Amino acid sequence: MNSWSEEQRRTLEELYRRLDARAVATAEGRDWWPCRKGCDHCCRHLADPLPITALEWEVLWEGFLRLPPEIQAEVRAHVEELRRSGARRPYTCPFLDREVGACRVYAHRPMACRSYGFAVSRGQGLWCHFLIEKLQEHGEGEIVWSNQDALEETLARLAGPPVTFFEWFAAHPE
Ligand code: SF4
Numbered sequence: 001m002n003s004w005s006e007e008q009r010r011t012l013e014e015l016y017r018r019l020d021a022r023a024v025a026t027a028e029g030r031d032w033w034p035c036r037k038g039c040d041h042c043c044r045h046l047a048d049p050l051p052i053t054a055l056e057w058e059v060l061w062e063g064f065l066r067l068p069p070e071i072q073a074e075v076r077a078h079v080e081e082l083r084r085s086g087a088r089r090p091y092t093c094p095f096l097d098r099e100v101g102a103c104r105v106y107a108h109r110p111m112a113c114r115s116y117g118f119a120v121s122r123g124q125g126l127w128c129h130f131l132i133e134k135l136q137e138h139g140e141g142e143i144v145w146s147n148q149d150a151l152e153e154t155l156a157r158l159a160g161p162p163v164t165f166f167e168w169f170a171a172h173p174e
């Protein structure tokens with residue numbers, strides 16, 4: 001199923017590329033930069049079920065479908081467990097490999113995961129306290145390079161309304 005034009009998909013991928021390039025450039029030369037495989041605090045402390053735009057879900061779903069069947073079953077079971085428990089916050093993302101602290105759909109992850117730690121939203125910082133502590137330790141102050149509200153507005157125009165993983169998985173049963 002693909003209800004999106006190639007242009008919309010290309011635009012989203014370009015946005016992802018820009019965010020990733022910015023993150024890589026920011027970490028470059030800072031061997032103390034804390035975002036890396038194994039640091040999974042952000043993925044273990046999500047607020048309400050992440051609202052992800054519909055086009056982003058299609059991309060994420062492609063990543064999900066590439067996982068081995070037993071891992072897909074594990075992710076589905078975690079989603080179901082969250083649904084039953086009411087996804088009390090903070091909750092752990094069902095796409096996280098909890099043993100190694102790595103995202104199982106890293107290349108397909110949504111914008112919120114790519115900008116987290118650097119973006120600021122009206123009235124609230126969305127940065128990570130590990131990053132802030134490290135920046136202070138190294139006398140660098142704050143690094144904020146994205147306006148989260150603008151990113152979300154761009155996505156809403158480009159990629160449709162947000163969908164939660166409960167709705168998405170319910171619409172795509174095994
Ligand atoms: S945003 Fe924070 S918790 Fe997440 S990987 Fe980076 S340093 Fe770790």
Ligand code: SF4
Nearest residue numbers: 043093095096103113
């Ligand atoms: S999709 Fe991946 S990067 Fe995003 S919160 Fe889940 S595990 Fe973390």
